[in-house]
Amino acid sequence: MSNFNIQSILRENIKNLTPYSSARHEFKGKASVFLDANENAYGSPLDKNFNRYPDPLQISVKEAISKIKGVPVANTFLGNGSDEAIDILIRAFCNPQHDNILILPPTYGMYEVAAAINDVEVKHVNLNSEYQLDLEAIAETIDEHTRIIFVCSPNNPTGNSIYREDIETLLANFNGLVVVDEAYINYSRQKSFIQELTEYGNLVVLQTLSKAWGLAGLRVGIAFASEEIIEVFNKIKPPYNINQSSQELALEGLQQVDMVNKWILETTLERDRLIEKLAELTFVEKIYPSDANFILVKTKDAISIYNHLADHEIIVRDRSKVSLCEGCLRITIGTPAENDLLLESLNNYK
Numbered sequence: 001m002s003n004f005n006i007q008s009i010l011r012e013n014i015k016n017l018t019p020y021s022s023a024r025h026e027f028k029g030k031a032s033v034f035l036d037a038n039e040n041a042y043g044s045p046l047d048k049n050f051n052r053y054p055d056p057l058q059i060s061v062k063e064a065i066s067k068i069k070g071v072p073v074a075n076t077f078l079g080n081g082s083d084e085a086i087d088i089l090i091r092a093f094c095n096p097q098h099d100n101i102l103i104l105p106p107t108y109g110m111y112e113v114a115a116a117i118n119d120v121e122v123k124h125v126n127l128n129s130e131y132q133l134d135l136e137a138i139a140e141t142i143d144e145h146t147r148i149i150f151v152c153s154p155n156n157p158t159g160n161s162i163y164r165e166d167i168e169t170l171l172a173n174f175n176g177l178v179v180v181d182e183a184y185i186n187y188s189r190q191k192s193f194i195q196e197l198t199e200y201g202n203l204v205v206l207q208t209l210s211k212a213w214g215l216a217g218l219r220v221g222i223a224f225a226s227e228e229i230i231e232v233f234n235k236i237k238p239p240y241n242i243n244q245s246s247q248e249l250a251l252e253g254l255q256q257v258d259m260v261n262k263w264i265l266e267t268t269l270e271r272d273r274l275i276e277k278l279a280e281l282t283f284v285e286k287i288y289p290s291d292a293n294f295i296l297v298k299t300k301d302a303i304s305i306y307n308h309l310a311d312h313e314i315i316v317r318d319r320s321k322v323s324l325c326e327g328c329l330r331i332t333i334g335t336p337a338e339n340d341l342l343l344e345s346l347n348n349y350k
């Protein structure tokens with residue numbers, strides 16, 4: 001983007017902030033006796049020692065991610081889930097009761113919640129009937145206080161990818177941050193926006209280890225952005241935001257690219273199979289195209305189908321009260337055996 005300047009939208013208090021400086025941060029040399037951080041030098045009451053504070057910048061984990069994604073470590077932030085990255089973006093760039101963010105419903109709920117917690121106004125422009133961007137309405141709705149547009153692609157709960165050219169239009173014309181949430185990118189036919197980081201200074205790409213990587217319990221989310229934006233993240237994050245255990249296990253998990261790719265392939269094949277089988281059911285009105293590990297299914301009576309499945313101990317997500325998702329259930333792709341149980345139960349519905 002031609003004359004976009006991060007500093008122009010960064011909050012004054014963040015610009016002027018002196019970040020917390022930890023013991024490990026202040027000492028840079030080589031040492032063997034660490035009496036600087038008030039840790040317990042004797043060890044941990046566990047088989048494994050966790051008595052030392054973890055690397056505040058998680059360099060080993062970031063290097064492993066960099067190898068896989070091809071994005072430099074300096075352009076990478078790790079958060080306690082993507083949710084931490086979303087919260088930090090709002091806190092860094094939006095003045096409470098003054099600035100606003102734009103979200104594009106139906107979409108992921110955390111953008112709005114994080115804004116509300118920070119007392120930041122949320123503007124809404126619904127996706128159109130194809131669940132794509134309404135660029136005209138977006139242009140009309142943003143004002144001089146709009147700091148961030150959140151674009152979820154593939155979108156949760158609808159499952160589709162947002163047209164690339166439309167996101168590029170936002171990136172090229174919006175004088176604020178465009179956050180592209182790619183939590184489901186591994187299941188998508190579209191390519192990631194991480195290759196565009198050098199092109200657009202106002203781009204932030206969110207990814208996560210919680211979905212395709214199968215590590216939701218570790219709470220590791222990723223933000224890729226310009227070095228200048230990453231410096232802002234690092235300035236205001238809690239010093240040790242990813243714990244030692246999560247760092248070690250994430251690093252271990254990141255060695256298993258082949259296993260993860262196998263799951264991704266199997267999940268997309270199961271997605272195709274489920275779409276085909278669900279289409280045969282009389283009470284299914286529409287199955288939306290999916291680039292994710294879930295499908296949005298429009299039914300004749302969502303609540304009653306939901307309850308029928310719950311009676312069989314199968315839980316799906318009821319989205320029927322979400323505007324533009326009337327009558328819809330969101331169904332995560334399970335293992336082949338789980339998907340069989342789902343289909344069997346649906347075949348027995350009334």
Ligand SMILES: *Cc1c(COP(=O)(O)O)cnc(C)c1O
Pocket residue numbers: 080081082083084108152156181183207208209210211216219220221222
């Ligand atoms: C699941 C999900 C995330 C991941 O959140 P984590 O905090 O990293 O687990 C982010 N964005 C969307 C749209 C999601 O559906």
